[in-house]
Amino acid sequence: MRTRWLKWIVGLVVVAAIVAAAVYALMPQPVPVDTAMIERGPMEVTINEEGTARIHDVFRVSAPISGRLDRLPVRVGDRVHANTTEVATIRPTEPAFLDLRTRRELEAAADAARAGVALAEASVNGAIAAQRVAETDLDRAERLSAAGTISLRAYEQAVAALDTANAQVDQARAELALRRSQLASANARLIEPDQTTLTPQPDTCCLTVRAPVGGIVIDLISESEQVVSAGTPLLEIGNPRNIEIVVPLLSADAAAMMPGTRAVIEGWGGAPLRANVARIAPAAYTKVSALGIEEQRVDVTLAIDNPYEERERLGHRFRVQTRISIWQADDVDRVPLSALFRRGADWAVFRVVDGRAVETRVIIDHRNGTAEVLDGISAGDTVIVHPSDQVSDGVSVKARTVE
Structure with a gap:
C-alpha cells in the first residue's frame, strides 16, 4: 500500500512539473529593449555645414x-x-609676319625713300657749291669795296647772297636727314620675327x-x-591675416540667425576656432545638391575671433566644418530623438513603468540630436529608444540601458 501511494505522489509531481513548464513556455516573454533616461541640463541647437576659408580682400x-x-x-x-x-x-x-602684298608695298616704299635720300644728297651738294661761289663773290666784293671800286649796296648784296647760300645748305642737309629717317623707317617695317632675337x-x-x-x-x-x-x-x-569663412546655408537656416551669432570652426587640421556671423548675403542662389535637388543657398560669412597666431596654418580656399549656434538654454529636459515617434499629429514615447511600456504623448520644441521636452515626461523618466514593432502600450519589456 505504501509503495502504491509513493508511485502516485511521484506521478503527480511529474505531471505538475510538465504542466508548469508548459504554462511557463506559453507565457509571453518580456521584449528586450534599449532604454535611456530623461536628463535635465544645458542644450544647444546648431546648424552644421561645410564651409570654405578665404582671404577677405584678394x-x-x-x-x-x-x-x-x-x-x-x-x-x-x-x-x-x-x-x-x-x-x-x-x-x-x-614684329608680325608679312604677307606677299604687304612686303612688296613696303619694299617699294623703301626704294622710294632710298631715291629720296639720293635726291637730298644731290641737293646738299648743289647748295654747298652755291655756298662756295657766294663766299668767293663776298671776298672779291670786300676787296673792291675797300678800294672804293664798288658801291656799298653791291657789297651788301654779296653778303646777303652768302647768307642765303648758307641757309640753303642747312635746308638741304635737313632735307637729307629727313630722307634718311624715312629710309630707316621703311627698312624697319620690313623686319620680320626671324630677323630679330x-x-x-x-x-x-x-x-x-x-x-x-x-x-x-x-x-x-x-x-x-x-x-x-x-x-x-x-x-x-x-593678406593671410584677413581670413574669413564662407558657408553656403539653406535659405531657411540663414533666416534663423543674425549677425553676431556664435559659431565654431572645426575640421581644418587644427584646434577648433571661435567665430561669429559677420554678414548674411541679402540674396540667395540656386544650387543643385548631390541628389539632384535644387536648393536655395545663402552665403553666410563668419569672422574668426581667435588671434592670427592660433590659425596661421589656415589658408585660402581651405575646407572647414562649421557649427553655428541658433538657440541655447541652460536648464531643459532632454529626450533622445531615437525615442520619439509619431502618433497622428502628435509626438509620443514609450515610458518604462514597472517593467511595462506605457505610451505617453509629449510636447517637444528645439531639436539637435536630442529634443527639448516641454510637457509629457520629466527628468528621471526612463524611455525606450529605437522601439521595434513588438513594443506596444502595456507590453512587458526588459530594459537594457544604453550608456
Whole structure:
C-alpha cells in the first residue's frame, strides 16, 4: 500500500512539473529593449555645414599694357611689399609676319625713300657749291669795296647772297636727314620675327609691374612667358591675416540667425576656432545638391575671433566644418530623438513603468540630436529608444540601458 501511494505522489509531481513548464513556455516573454533616461541640463541647437576659408580682400594684378610677359619672378606663398616688390616684367612684342602684298608695298616704299635720300644728297651738294661761289663773290666784293671800286649796296648784296647760300645748305642737309629717317623707317617695317632675337637686349625698353599691396602671392594665373594683352590677369595677392569663412546655408537656416551669432570652426587640421556671423548675403542662389535637388543657398560669412597666431596654418580656399549656434538654454529636459515617434499629429514615447511600456504623448520644441521636452515626461523618466514593432502600450519589456 505504501509503495502504491509513493508511485502516485511521484506521478503527480511529474505531471505538475510538465504542466508548469508548459504554462511557463506559453507565457509571453518580456521584449528586450534599449532604454535611456530623461536628463535635465544645458542644450544647444546648431546648424552644421561645410564651409570654405578665404582671404577677405584678394587683389588680382593684371597687365597694364600689351606686350611679351617674362616668366613671373615670384612663386605662390612668396611675401610681397606694396609698391616695392617686382611681380612682373612686360617687354615689347616681336614684329608680325608679312604677307606677299604687304612686303612688296613696303619694299617699294623703301626704294622710294632710298631715291629720296639720293635726291637730298644731290641737293646738299648743289647748295654747298652755291655756298662756295657766294663766299668767293663776298671776298672779291670786300676787296673792291675797300678800294672804293664798288658801291656799298653791291657789297651788301654779296653778303646777303652768302647768307642765303648758307641757309640753303642747312635746308638741304635737313632735307637729307629727313630722307634718311624715312629710309630707316621703311627698312624697319620690313623686319620680320626671324630677323630679330627673342633674348631681351640691355637697351630694350620694358615695363616693371610692382605689387599694389603687401601680403602673399595666392595664385599665379599667367606664370610662364607669353604674349599678353592689356587687362590679362597675371597673379593674385592677399593678406593671410584677413581670413574669413564662407558657408553656403539653406535659405531657411540663414533666416534663423543674425549677425553676431556664435559659431565654431572645426575640421581644418587644427584646434577648433571661435567665430561669429559677420554678414548674411541679402540674396540667395540656386544650387543643385548631390541628389539632384535644387536648393536655395545663402552665403553666410563668419569672422574668426581667435588671434592670427592660433590659425596661421589656415589658408585660402581651405575646407572647414562649421557649427553655428541658433538657440541655447541652460536648464531643459532632454529626450533622445531615437525615442520619439509619431502618433497622428502628435509626438509620443514609450515610458518604462514597472517593467511595462506605457505610451505617453509629449510636447517637444528645439531639436539637435536630442529634443527639448516641454510637457509629457520629466527628468528621471526612463524611455525606450529605437522601439521595434513588438513594443506596444502595456507590453512587458526588459530594459537594457544604453550608456
